[in-house]
Amino acid sequence: MAAPARRTPSTNPRRAFDLRSTALFFVLLAVVVSVLGLAVRTVADAAERHPGWALVLVLLAGAGIAGLGRRIHVARAARRAAAALDEAATEAAEALERAPVPRQRVASGIDIDYDALDAAEFEAAVAFLCERDGCSAVEVVGGAGDLGADVVAVSPEGWRVVIQCKRYGESHRVGSQDMQRFGGTCFTVHEADVAVLVTTSDFTAPAAEYAEQCGIVCVDRQALLSWADGTGALPWEAVQGVETVETAEAVETGRDIGAER
Known part of the structure; x- marks a missing residue:
């Protein structure tokens, strides 16, 4: 009796359609x-x-x-x-970085580039130097109609100090006309005991001669830097009290002190 032949499974079966799964999904x-x-x-x-x-x-x-x-x-x-x-x-x-602050920079010991300051800032810097070195009643009065006085103060000795500030370039020196205008008001109008002209430049010979005759203290660039770093003389120490009184009387009467001496 012959045995029934077995079916050989396909080597590539296909997935048959599952009706039950499809129906369940729907x-x-x-x-x-x-x-x-x-x-x-x-x-x-x-x-x-x-x-x-x-x-x-x-x-x-x-x-x-x-x-x-x-x-x-x-x-x-x-x-x-x-x-x-x-x-x-x-x-x-x-x-703040662009704007110079003279008072803070001087107080902190930082060197000031005076050439970078404008006129008002230069006056403020000079006023602070006065205040730092013992002056009282320090005031910046510069401006229109100041009649030559930019900074006024009272020295530790009690003298009235009147300062004019000239922030000039190195090639622009203070001339005799500048000095004469200041000399015509510093003693008679502002009643200075000590008159000082401070500049970032220098003085011409006629200006320096006129200042010596009238008793005006000249502070040029080098003297200013020495004053600022504390190695130079204070401007109001350059004139003795008796000499300032004599200078004031000379300006009022027109006497030539230099010729008399």
């Missing part, structure tokens, strides 16, 4: 859609029966959306404010 999909539809209908019916609750839900949703928008707006505003503050701080730092 059934589950229909259930999900039905549940979602029922939920939507239930919510709609509840809103229709209880409009107050629906309004509350709408308001809560709106508040949530508004709160989110507000947080976003606040965050943007905060970022903008921080950027503006950072920019302002940067500009302020740059401005």
Whole structure:
């Protein structure tokens, strides 16, 4: 009796269509859609029966959306404010670096570039030197109508010191006209015991001669630097009290002190 032949399985089987799995998938999909539809209908019916609750839900949703928008707006505003503050701080730092501050720089011992100062800053720097070296009642009075007095002070000896400041370039020396204008007001108008002309430059020979005749103390660039670093003489120490009184009388009467001496 011959044995029945066995079927040899295929070496490349294909996946057969599974009707059961496909049907189950569509059934589950229909259930999900039905549940979602029922939920939507239930919510709609509840809103229709209880409009107050629906309004509350709408308001809560709106508040949530508004709160989110507000947080976003606040965050943007905060970022903008921080950027503006950072920019302002940067500009302020740059401005402080650009602007000379004579008082602070002298007090801290940093050398001042007098050529970088404008006229007002130079007057402030000279005023601080007076204050640093013991003068009282120091005041910057320079400006329109100052009649030659830029800084006034009272020395430690009690003398009234009147200073004119000339921030000139190295090639622009103080001339005799500048000196004569100052000499015509420093004693008679400003009642100086000690009259000083300070410059970042130098003096011409006629100016220096006129100053010597009138008793005006000349502080040129080198003397100014020595005064600033503390190695030079103080301007009001160059004139004795008796000489200043004699000088004031000479200017008032027109006498030539240099010729008399």
